[in-house]
Amino acid sequence: MKRFFSKSFVMALxxxxxxxxxxxxxxxxxxxxxxxxxxxxxxxxxxxxxxxxNTLATATPLxxxxxxxxxxxxxxxFNIGAAGxxxxxxxxxxxxxxxxxxxxxxxxxxxxxxxxxxxxxxxLVPGLLKAKFxxxxxxxxxxxxxxxxxxxxxxxxxxxxxxxxxTESRKISDAASLKTEWLTGMFGGSYINLGLFLAVxxxxxxxFIIDRTTFGYELKAVGLNRHAAEYAGIKADRxxxxxxxxAGALAGLGGATFYVGYAxxxxxxxxxxxxxxxxxVALLGGNSPWGVFGAALFFGLLHSGKGFMNAMTxxxxxxxxxxxxxxxxxxxxxxxxxxxxxxxxxxxxxxK
Amino acid sequence: MWTIIAQVFPYAIAFTVxxxxxxxxxxxxxxxxxxxxxxxxxxxxxxxxxALVISKLELTIPDTAIWLGxxxxxxxxxxxxxxxxxxxxxxxxxxxxxxxxxxxxAGALTVFLARNMTGSGNILIIHGLVRRSVxxxxxxxxxxxxxFTQTYATTWLVLAILIVSWFVLYxxxxxxxxxxxGEHPQAADSAGINVxxxxxxxxxxSGAFAGLGGAIILVTYxxxxxxxxxGLGFLALAALIFGQWKPLGVLGATxxxxxxxxxxxxxxxxxxxxxxxxxxxxxxxxxxxxVVLVLSSKYSQAPRAAGEPYDKxxx
Numbered sequence: 001m002k003r004f005f006s007k008s009f010v011m012a013l014x015x016x017x018x019x020x021x022x023x024x025x026x027x028x029x030x031x032x033x034x035x036x037x038x039x040x041x042x043x044x045x046x047x048x049x050x051x052x053x054n055t056l057a058t059a060t061p062l063x064x065x066x067x068x069x070x071x072x073x074x075x076x077x078f079n080i081g082a083a084g085x086x087x088x089x090x091x092x093x094x095x096x097x098x099x100x101x102x103x104x105x106x107x108x109x110x111x112x113x114x115x116x117x118x119x120x121x122x123x124l125v126p127g128l129l130k131a132k133f134x135x136x137x138x139x140x141x142x143x144x145x146x147x148x149x150x151x152x153x154x155x156x157x158x159x160x161x162x163x164x165x166x167t168e169s170r171k172i173s174d175a176a177s178l179k180t181e182w183l184t185g186m187f188g189g190s191y192i193n194l195g196l197f198l199a200v201x202x203x204x205x206x207x208f209i210i211d212r213t214t215f216g217y218e219l220k221a222v223g224l225n226r227h228a229a230e231y232a233g234i235k236a237d238r239x240x241x242x243x244x245x246x247a248g249a250l251a252g253l254g255g256a257t258f259y260v261g262y263a264x265x266x267x268x269x270x271x272x273x274x275x276x277x278x279x280x281v282a283l284l285g286g287n288s289p290w291g292v293f294g295a296a297l298f299f300g301l302l303h304s305g306k307g308f309m310n311a312m313t314x315x316x317x318x319x320x321x322x323x324x325x326x327x328x329x330x331x332x333x334x335x336x337x338x339x340x341x342x343x344x345x346x347x348x349x350x351x352k
Numbered sequence: 353m354w355t356i357i358a359q360v361f362p363y364a365i366a367f368t369v370x371x372x373x374x375x376x377x378x379x380x381x382x383x384x385x386x387x388x389x390x391x392x393x394x395x396x397x398x399x400x401x402x403a404l405v406i407s408k409l410e411l412t413i414p415d416t417a418i419w420l421g422x423x424x425x426x427x428x429x430x431x432x433x434x435x436x437x438x439x440x441x442x443x444x445x446x447x448x449x450x451x452x453x454x455x456x457x458a459g460a461l462t463v464f465l466a467r468n469m470t471g472s473g474n475i476l477i478i479h480g481l482v483r484r485s486v487x488x489x490x491x492x493x494x495x496x497x498x499x500f501t502q503t504y505a506t507t508w509l510v511l512a513i514l515i516v517s518w519f520v521l522y523x524x525x526x527x528x529x530x531x532x533x534g535e536h537p538q539a540a541d542s543a544g545i546n547v548x549x550x551x552x553x554x555x556x557x558s559g560a561f562a563g564l565g566g567a568i569i570l571v572t573y574x575x576x577x578x579x580x581x582x583g584l585g586f587l588a589l590a591a592l593i594f595g596q597w598k599p600l601g602v603l604g605a606t607x608x609x610x611x612x613x614x615x616x617x618x619x620x621x622x623x624x625x626x627x628x629x630x631x632x633x634x635x636x637x638x639x640x641x642x643v644v645l646v647l648s649s650k651y652s653q654a655p656r657a658a659g660e661p662y663d664k665x666x667x
Contacts, residue, residue, distance in 0.1 A: 030465075030468045080452070125642075133645070133649040135642070135646060136593075136645075138389065138448060142586045142589070143639075143641055143642050146583060147635050147639065150638075151635070154629070154630055154634070155631070283449065318464035322457065324460075325457040326457060328453040328456060329457060332445045332446060332449040332453055333439045333443050333445050333450070
């Protein structure tokens with residue numbers, strides 16, 4: 001119980017409440033009823049087994065990009081490049097899926113591996129630049145985002161052009177999709193796919209790495225104080241490169257779950273918003289793997305319910321993004337609350 | 353070759369100007385010690401406000417509407433940037449996270465409001481700025497053709513702001529104080545400078561300039577609010593670093609980006625360039641930025657205290 005009411009959990013909860021309040025104010029401003037707005041928003045994400053499946057499918061890439069940002073954060077790195085890593089991961093998975101005709105298990109393994117490698121490469125470059133040349137990772141990952149944007153922009157029409165549209169790739173075959181019949185059937189024909197299991201496995205593995213291994217300890221040490229870590233004999237450069245690579249790999253995996261799981265082709269000219277939402281997920285989840293998992297489910301719910309809300313009321317679907325953005329702002333400024341939190345606790349509960 | 357350059361030049365300049373003014377805004381903010389990654393969002397705010405004001409007014413007062421729109425964008429950017437200033441200066445929040453939040457709020461909120469008004473989320477303006485040639489100067493051979501024909505008034509406005517900014521930053525006590533806050537805020541404070549106020553002012557200037565940049569996109573080459581400035585704010589941030597946090601460096605860097613992007617956009621119709629794959633041309637500015645950052649990392653002139661919240665207690 002004590003752990004449940006930990007400081008970071010209360011902070012996160014508060015940010016969510018404030019974000020939802022801000023959303024309610026906006027709904028009032030445009031003359032809609034917030035109560036019915038939120039009712040339709042949540043019903044849109046939860047009212048049937050199919051919609052629950054869609055919520056989970058929407059949350060899947062968010063879990064992975066959130067994990068990516070959170071993992072880099074633990075090493076003191078700000079990975080703003082999850083969008084580009086995710087996109088390039090999606091491209092690699094799509095490329096493999098459209099090129100080879102293999103039995104489903106083999107093909108899916110290859111595709112996921114390609115996505116992970118692509119993402120890792122996109123994380124490796126900023127990692128190396130940071131470690132060797134002290135180039136700020138924020139700028140480097142932003143550049144990498146645009147490089148991946150333009151790469152997809154030219155590679156897809158050149159090699160994987162769709163049947164009707166120049167702006168998207170061909171659809172992958174059923175054998176190359178992370179969707180499976182039994183899972184889709186179980187959730188009444190929703191978008192849910194094997195990516196969810198990959199995401200859960202990733203959460204468990206990352207939680208294990210961070211909390212239970214020497215490697216994870218070293219990464220955290222570098223994140224807390226690079227110089228102290230170096231003094232203690234930890235190779236900080238190596239930790240930075242590894243951390244960015246793993247972060248990139250996670251986002252790349254997220255790309256696979258989106259482009260060959262949720263969707264079945266890749267579009268050009270779009271940086272996936274899940275990459276930036278990943279920052280919000282990581283922040284709200286307090287940069288812990290299971291926190292990320294919970295936050296991603298919540299944001300997945302907002303995103304999957306917004307279409308239904310838009311259909312039933314006249315509230316634009318961007319309300320979901322506004323709420324998410326407000327939540328990050330409030331988590332960033334939660335220090336205001338944090339400052340007073342300890343004082344409050346002393347007053348209420350006495351010193352323990 | 354000459355005709356190609358003469359043809360491309362006006363487009364390159366039109367593309368450079370919003371980048372330049374936004375990067376210049378970022379320069380104030382970072383020189384005072386606050387990293388402003390929210391430039392992208394602040395540009396969107398200006399883009400939206402400009403479109404809103406101009407589309408409402410242009411039927412009644414067609415000519416002044418554009419300038420009122422630019423002014424409103426400037427004000428809206430400054431106001432919106434207060435969110436960032438409050439988080440970073442007053443609350444010591446992580447500046448990168450706050451900036452990211454600004455970007456997301458701006459992107460979502462403006463489209464939300466625009467969609468509520470127009471349904472599609474796009475706001476069209478009927479008249480943009482008209483390109484004009486500068487009277488006497490456009491007759492100068494070569495330079496006249498490149499710099500003084502077919503220009504937008506906003507280009508001259510932004511260049512004037514650039515010169516004034518250089519003067520303010522390097523030739524006034526305000527500029528010296530501002531730069532001191534970005535290098536060593538504790539020392540600045542002990543010399544009697546109000547670091548918090550200085551940083552608030554600098555962040556607001558960055559918001560105002562970025563807002564103006566967004567509106568300039570609208571009145572020059574876009575003509576329609578579309579909900580995004582497609583990464584120009586981030587590019588401005590990169591140009592700021594590329595230009596080593598100096599006004600003239602920023603001018604060079606933004607012009608490089610403007611010219612490179614324009615070349616990439618028109619490469620298909622230029623015979624000399626159509627052989628080069630588009631993927632290389634489009635990625636060229638980003639790859640060059642990474643290379644330049646690597647090469648200049650040893651001599652980086654970054655403001656020492658940029659990104660660090662100022663804590664009075666730490667001396």
